[in-house]
Amino acid sequence: MTEEAPETTAPSRDVCKWAMLCHLSALTGLLGNGLGFLIGPLVVWLFKKEDDPFIDDQGKEAVNFQITMFIALAISALLMLVLIGFVLMIVVGIMMVVFPIIGALKANQGERYRYPVSFRFIS
Numbered sequence: 001m002t003e004e005a006p007e008t009t010a011p012s013r014d015v016c017k018w019a020m021l022c023h024l025s026a027l028t029g030l031l032g033n034g035l036g037f038l039i040g041p042l043v044v045w046l047f048k049k050e051d052d053p054f055i056d057d058q059g060k061e062a063v064n065f066q067i068t069m070f071i072a073l074a075i076s077a078l079l080m081l082v083l084i085g086f087v088l089m090i091v092v093g094i095m096m097v098v099f100p101i102i103g104a105l106k107a108n109q110g111e112r113y114r115y116p117v118s119f120r121f122i123s
Contacts, residue, residue, distance in 0.1 A: 010110045011052065011054040011110045012052075015051070015052045015054050015055055016054075016107060016108050016109070016110050017108065018044070018048050018051070018052075018055045019054055019055050019057075019058035019059070019107035019108075020104045020105075020107045020108040021044050021104075022041050022044045022045055022048075022055065022058050022059040022061075022062040022063075022107070023041070023058065023062050023100045023101075023103035023104035023107055023113070024100060024101075024104045025040030025041050025043070025044050025062075026038075026040050026041050026062060026065075026066055026096070026100040027040075027097065027100060027101075028040040029096070030097070035070075037066055037069070037070075037096060038063070038066040038067065038070055041059065041062035041063050041066055042063050042066075044059060044062075045059025045060065045062065045063055046059075054107075054110075054112070057112060058103070058107050058112070058113065060122045060123070061103070061112075061113060061114060061115060061118070062100065062103065063121075063122055064115070064118050064119060064120055064121050064122055065099065065100070065103075065115040065117075065118040066096075067119070067121050068115075068117065068118045068119050068121075069092060069095065069096050071119075072088070072092045073089070073092055075088070076088040076089040076092055077089070095117065099115050099116070103115065
């Protein structure tokens with residue numbers, strides 16, 4: 001089993017901007033359009049993943065995080081029956097705003113960002 005070697009050259013500004021958009025597009029869910037927080041990163045990643053490995057990596061990371069948050073929201077909704085879900089819903093909501101912003105800032109600087117609470121559904 002071999003691991004991928006880290007890239008030695010920094011991604012171009014254009015590549016960094018697309019990787020940043022993979023993370024920031026998750027914030028479209030705040031517009032009240034339902035699943036925009038998941039669809040935004042998915043669309044950007046699917047259209048741009050072939051352009052550069054950095055965009056592919058950050059797009060997968062953003063999509064994996066949003067799938068994880070979708071599952072967390074569903075669990076929180078179920079747990080609202082025993083009241084703990086209300087607190088969890090707030091925590092998950094804050095994470096869905098803060099972590100993509102951090103990811104976008106790191107990607108814009110050309111750094112690979114890994115969300116601290118994310119399952120790897122897409123590898």
